[in-house]
Amino acid sequence: MRQDGEERFREFVTSRWQALLRTACLLTGDDDRAEDLLQVALVRVHRRWNRIDDPELYVRRVVINLNNSWWRRRRVQEQLMGVVPDTPGAEPQEALAVRDELWRAVLALPPRMRAVLVLRYFEDLPEAEVARLMGCSLGSVKSQASRGLDRLRGVLGREAREADLARRV
Known part of the structure; x- marks a missing residue:
């Protein structure tokens, strides 16, 4: 310069x-x-x-x-602690149960919607790349992802409410 x-x-x-x-x-x-x-x-x-x-x-x-x-x-934000906490972390079985519940809900989605969610969130591909891979428009990818996430929230939320009611009875 x-x-x-x-x-x-x-x-x-x-x-x-x-x-x-x-x-x-x-x-x-x-x-x-x-x-x-x-x-x-x-x-x-x-x-x-x-x-x-x-x-x-x-x-x-x-x-x-x-x-x-x-x-x-940024994937996981590190949290520094002054002392080791006394309470243990979540049981591994609970994590497996949540993962299985999530996958059952994902597998219940229509194939195109499922493909968008897998490519976008599990493979971490940008929306434009997902659209190119699937041969559809960017808007289609965005709407499929939005609808898919709404369906998953609905299914998982309903199952959580049902499990909570079953525990109370």
Whole structure:
């Protein structure tokens, strides 16, 4: 980068740091992660600085995209504890029973709806890829996924209410 571009970049970062950091904090909910996110975004912007028309807009877009990518990759959030809890975790049999109940409900869905749910949520494919694989529109994938999840919620919710009533009797 040329010297004048380097100087303009420094001035931009100095003048807009607080506002950009505030945006990152609001997106992440965590001050430390927000600062890391903003620093990574500014490194990416620095590489393209001479080709950017609206740096403020560009940095905000990079921050949003980086945060979205982090959010998608996050599977299980680690929870640190000061002491080991006294209560044991769930019984393995309970987890197996829940999994079996879920799969029975999934297998009861129509094949196309089941395929959308499996590809989208179990294989973790993006909606566009599911649409391409199934040879249908993106809107069809979205509606099938929405309807399928509604059906699963209805079936699993009804079974949970019935089991709760049976335990009370």
